[in-house]
Amino acid sequence: MNSFKIKSYAKINLALNVTGKKSKLHNIESLISFIDLHDSITLRESKIKQHKINFFGKFSKNISKINTISKLLKILDNKNLLNNKKYEIKVIKNIPQKAGMGGGSMNAASLLNFFIEKKIIKLKKSEIRKISNEIGSDVILGIKPSFAILLSNGDIKKYKNKIKFYILVAKPNFGCSTKYIYSKVNSFSKPQFNPPKQKLFEAKYLKNLDNHLEKVALNKYPELKIIKSYLSGLHDTLFARMSGSGSSIVAYFHSKKACKKACSQYKRKFNSHWCIESKTI
Ligand SMILES: C[C@](O)(CO)[C@H](O)COP(=O)(O)OP(=O)(O)OC[C@H]1O[C@@H](n2ccc(N)nc2=O)[C@H](O)[C@@H]1O
Numbered sequence: 340m341n342s343f344k345i346k347s348y349a350k351i352n353l354a355l356n357v358t359g360k361k362s363k364l365h366n367i368e369s370l371i372s373f374i375d376l377h378d379s380i381t382l383r384e385s386k387i388k389q390h391k392i393n394f395f396g397k398f399s400k401n402i403s404k405i406n407t408i409s410k411l412l413k414i415l416d417n418k419n420l421l422n423n424k425k426y427e428i429k430v431i432k433n434i435p436q437k438a439g440m441g442g443g444s445m446n447a448a449s450l451l452n453f454f455i456e457k458k459i460i461k462l463k464k465s466e467i468r469k470i471s472n473e474i475g476s477d478v479i480l481g482i483k484p485s486f487a488i489l490l491s492n493g494d495i496k497k498y499k500n501k502i503k504f505y506i507l508v509a510k511p512n513f514g515c516s517t518k519y520i521y522s523k524v525n526s527f528s529k530p531q532f533n534p535p536k537q538k539l540f541e542a543k544y545l546k547n548l549d550n551h552l553e554k555v556a557l558n559k560y561p562e563l564k565i566i567k568s569y570l571s572g573l574h575d576t577l578f579a580r581m582s583g584s585g586s587s588i589v590a591y592f593h594s595k596k597a598c599k600k601a602c603s604q605y606k607r608k609f610n611s612h613w614c615i616e617s618k619t620i
């Protein structure tokens with residue numbers, strides 16, 4: 340049986356506003372980009388009776404048997420969409436968990452993309468959205484991933500080649516619970532990204548935006564305040580901001596050289612933290 344390699348890219352939120360709460364979930368608007376960091380998924384059809392999913396690598400600890408991939412496969416099996424085919428799936432986890440980088444969500448999204456692109460399953464857009472939402476809010480962003488503006492009414496506008504940043508992603512030795520961070524949000528802001536304007540792709544405008552969830556996380560975790568302030572204070576940093584519900588803090592640069600220099604400075608200062616150089620894709 341053929342085996343296929345799938346790259347499951349990490350996402351970052353360049354900006355995020357919480358604009359209300361109508362149900363169990365908050366209404367948000369956000370600017371999302373994918374970055375050149377990915378989990379590697381290997382998938383092989385197999386004669387086994389049950390799907391087999393194994394996680395390996397630096398960030399594979401404590402991922403339970405019920406995970407975003409098993410949830411997706413269960414949904415597809417319940418709808419009999421895989422025609423009883425069973426798969427052996429190995430995931431090398433390079434994206435840290437609870438980092439605000441969508442690691443778990445994008446594993447499910449990349450697999451769903453694969454099944455659709457290989458015509459193993461056929462789904463309407465509405466069905467794809469429904470299945471994605473059953474697994475988690477970020478999953479839909481990873482369907483045909485590209486720079487996206489998530490509007491507070493749930494619409495997603497996708498763009499190609501609109502932004503190019505070199506980035507430093509830093510994460511302390513703890514993660515943030517998305518549920519907890521959202522539970523501490525006690526105010527909302529007016530939507531700013533609809534209709535999408537050209538300035539949303541420009542550093543001079545982006546630097547003055549916010550991540551509404553950052554205030555909660557920095558209050559709870561003073562170490563994140565220290566990381567953000569250090570990165571913001573570096574000479575060539577355009578701006579630094581927490582991604583998603585944390586705990587990663589992203590610093591943005593116009594040049595690879597500036598980013599590299601910042602990364603070596605950061606690693607000297609915070610040698611126990613996880614820190615990578617990457618870029619938006
Ligand atoms: C912070 C972001 O990553 C930004 O892209 C997303 O909004 C969160 O996406 P996610 O990690 O997939 O979050 P989920 O696993 O769907 O939700 C976890 C929990 O976070 C809270 N949650 C999540 C998303 C949202 N819009 N409002 C919420 O209040 C809910 O309590 C939910 O039960």
Ligand SMILES: Nc1ncnc2c1ncn2[C@@H]1O[C@H](COP(=O)(O)OP(=O)(O)OP(=O)(O)O)[C@@H](O)[C@H]1O
Nearest residue numbers: 406407436437438439440441442443444446517583
């Ligand atoms: N495929 C998966 N990869 C990583 N973690 C997973 C996966 N499936 C379930 N989990 C569990 O979900 C938790 C959150 O994982 P992760 O933070 O990667 O998900 P996410 O919500 O997509 O990303 P984030 O909220 O950090 O943006 C992990 O700590 C782990 O226990």
